[in-house]
Amino acid sequence: MSAPVPLTRLLLGEEAVVAEVLGGYGCVRRLEALGIRPGVRIRVVNRFSFGGPVTVCVGRTEIALGRGMAKRVLVQREP
DSSP, rough: OOOEEEEEOOOTTTEEEEEOSSOOHHHHHHHHHTOOOOOOOEEEEEEEEETEEEEETTTTEEEEEHHHTTTEEEEEEOO
C-alpha cells in the first residue's frame, strides 16, 4: 500500500479514499460537514490550473475546495 498523498496530487477522474484530514479544529469540522472524512471515497471531477480550486465528488455531491484546503486532505490511491 502506498503512502497517503494530498488530494491536490490526484489526476482528473482519479478516485481515492480519504486517509486523514489535517488542520485545526475548524478546518476539520468544516470538511466533515461537507462529507469529507477518513474512510470516504472521493473522486476528482475538475481541476483548475494556477492554484485554482479542485472539484471533487463525495457520494452524489460535487464540492469545490480551494487549493489550500484540498492540500490538507490526505488520500490513499486505489490500487
